Amino acid sequence: MIIFIYTVLVFLVLRFSVTLFNFLSNPKMGNYGRKFTDRVSLIIRVEKEKSEADELLASIAAQDYKHLQIIIQSGAVPFSAEEVTGDYLLFLEANTLLKKGFIHSLIYRVKVFNLALLSVIPTQKNTGLLANCVYPLTDFVLLNLFPLRLVRLINHPVFATASESCLFFDATAYRQFKWNERVKRNASRAVEICKMVKQEGLKADVLLGNRLIYLGERQLKPDFLPFSGRLMLNFNNNVLVAVLYLILVVAGPIVMAIELEPALLVLPFGLIFLSRVMTSFLSAQHPVPNILLHPLQMLALVLLLFSNIWNKVFSGVGDKK
The missing domain is CATH 1.10.357 (Tetracycline Repressor; domain 2)
Incomplete structure (x- = not known):
């Protein structure tokens, strides 16, 4: 004993x-105050109906970033890189919400550290006792087991993690390797993409949302x-x-x-x-x-x-x- x-x-x-x-080490997304005009293709994933993304689209409309191409991607329809025209690709789940300055900050971070992939873990908004007993576990387990700064500092696939909720790619690298199209849609897809980026010798990073990107208010679901x-x-x-x-x-x-x-x-x-x-x-x-x-x-x-x-x-x- x-x-x-x-x-x-x-x-x-x-x-x-x-x-x-x-x-x-404070691995949080910052609001850096820089402004950019690069074109961003924003791909929103919905499970069934486009109405799932209504709140996200409203938060995008309130952004101070206007150089956007917005694509709604159904879960049943595969995504093709030929559809996009942006210098960067931003994949978001429909239950996320963006705060002002978020897209500018994504571009700044990618440019400064020469990243092929930047993933951001959204801040949670949970409603009800059961939801607060369950959903905070993701952050608790991750931050107890994984040193997030090492994703960028050590370019080895063993130090790979990412959030499916927010994946931001350099479009040139994405069109060359088409990571999202090469990985099956499952719970581990974002992590596998991060590993593939590192295997190509490119840089990836993962940060906490720091209230710049939220998951919409969540109650505990039966499934x-x-x-x-x-x-x-x-x-x-x-x-x-x-x-x-x-x-x-x-x-x-x-x-x-x-x-x-x-x-x-x-x-x-x-x-x-x-x-x-x-x-x-x-x-x-x-x-x-x-x-x-x-x-x-x-x-x-x-x-x-x-x-x-x-x-x-x-x-x-x-x-x-």
Whole structure:
């Protein structure tokens, strides 16, 4: 038992170190205040009806960027690079909302760092208790396990992650390699594209939205299988890794709380508390609800990952979107 507790504590320290690195390196999208006139082809993905993108189109109309070509892409119709005329390609999911200056900032970032791909993780807007117990888990798990700055600093496919919600490409590179067209539409597609960009020796970057791009207000939906699939991406869709993570992150603190003296719990629980505070500030969420709801969020994490593992093992649909 003491070996297990030490293992849990070491893993907790490692996760805290990654979170601290993310907090200090501050991988957020900035509003840089620069202006550009490059033409941007904006491709909006909808699942069924074009009306799904109405709020996003309204936020685009309120932008200060007018050099846009807007294409609505149905999930049933494949996208072709021949349709676009822009110097840059911006792929957005229909449930995203843009704030003023966002497109200018995308172009500035790509130009300054000579990027072929820039992915931005939208800030969340969640409504209701259940939604706040489930959706913040994506940011919590990612920022505890993955040092985002290394996506740009280390040009190796192992340091690859991306958000399907926002993918911004240099059009010249995209037309040459056609990454989006070469990858199947599933939960891991954005990550696979980021890996392919790096395999070509080109640069990619991923940043947090920093309130410049939002996910529209979300309530908990009955079908959370696609969401659990996105959580599994943090473990490279590996069932064993996901199970070990749950044992160390969820079961571990429970065992420590039972076995250790209260005075010895100050360190592990303090690290958990500080991690939740840092991930909340990084993802532009209020830290108090995340701290108070932490036990319920961990329960939700167990249910989500095990539901995905069950489907992956017994029906093979856990990674489909």
